[in-house]
Amino acid sequence: MTQDQKGHKWFASIYDSMTARAEKTFMRDVREEIAGGARGRVLEIGAGTGANFPYYNDQAEEVTATEPDPYMLRRARRRAEGIGRSINLHQASAEHLPFEDASFDTVVSTLVMCSVGEPLRALSEVRRVLKPSGELRMYDHVRYEHAFGAFWQDMITPVWRWVGAGCHPNRDVASFVRQAGFEFERIELSKPQPPIPPMVFVRPHIKGVARPA
Numbered sequence: 001m002t003q004d005q006k007g008h009k010w011f012a013s014i015y016d017s018m019t020a021r022a023e024k025t026f027m028r029d030v031r032e033e034i035a036g037g038a039r040g041r042v043l044e045i046g047a048g049t050g051a052n053f054p055y056y057n058d059q060a061e062e063v064t065a066t067e068p069d070p071y072m073l074r075r076a077r078r079r080a081e082g083i084g085r086s087i088n089l090h091q092a093s094a095e096h097l098p099f100e101d102a103s104f105d106t107v108v109s110t111l112v113m114c115s116v117g118e119p120l121r122a123l124s125e126v127r128r129v130l131k132p133s134g135e136l137r138m139y140d141h142v143r144y145e146h147a148f149g150a151f152w153q154d155m156i157t158p159v160w161r162w163v164g165a166g167c168h169p170n171r172d173v174a175s176f177v178r179q180a181g182f183e184f185e186r187i188e189l190s191k192p193q194p195p196i197p198p199m200v201f202v203r204p205h206i207k208g209v210a211r212p213a
């Protein structure tokens with residue numbers, strides 16, 4: 001069993017309160033756009049506590065969500081029950097998705113590629129399970145474009161990973177998305193976090209829609 005499947009009990013228990021400020025200031029709008037724009041057969045990976053669930057609308061005809069961490073999964077299940085939305089939940093890592101090729105119209109991934117063990121493998125799995133006409137709707141914090149910021153992200157990553165349940169501040173997520181065989185239909189860079197420690201280390205974010213190339 002890998003660490004992501006053993007889970008992080010304490011991290012799962014504080015996740016919603018830890019992210020409350022971000023939810024209020026920018027994540028609400030992100031989820032509205034990313035999850036709210038999902039359509040057809042939808043797969044969400046790394047669903048966490050299910051923060052995207054309330055944002056799926058009727059365009060999302062069937063929603064399946066995966067999450068490897070059993071403590072997160074329990075919370076996601078409770079959230080789905082609480083909003084009365086039928087969501088098929090599976091305990092699975094993004095690197096090993098238990099679904100057939102070309103079986104989803106949309107894959108949703110928010111703040112997940114920073115945490116997966118093998119981002120390229122995970123995104124290749126996403127590409128495999130997406131229909132050729134499908135889309136990946138994603139949001140993540142990413143590596144600084146300038147060397148000074150990236151240097152400090154590299155310095156802090158070992159500690160941050162330990163405190164943040166495997167989260168890497170220093171990943172160039174867009175480049176993994178492209179390497180996995182996607183091209184961005186749109187991609188937007190923003191810096192929604194304050195320019196002071198500790199959030200300065202996870203300040204640049206990308207929001208994008210990518211399609212199989």
Ligand SMILES: C[S@@+](CC[C@H](N)C(=O)[O-])C[C@H]1O[C@@H](n2cnc3c(N)ncnc32)[C@H](O)[C@@H]1O
Pocket residue numbers: 004045046047048049050051052067068069072092093094095109110111112115116117118122166
């Ligand atoms: C920062 S949380 C984000 C949760 C949620 N997507 C959100 O937007 O609030 C990162 C999530 O990725 C999950 N995760 C870690 N490793 C993973 C993997 N290999 N495959 C899929 N999800 C993973 C964690 O368990 C956690 O729930």
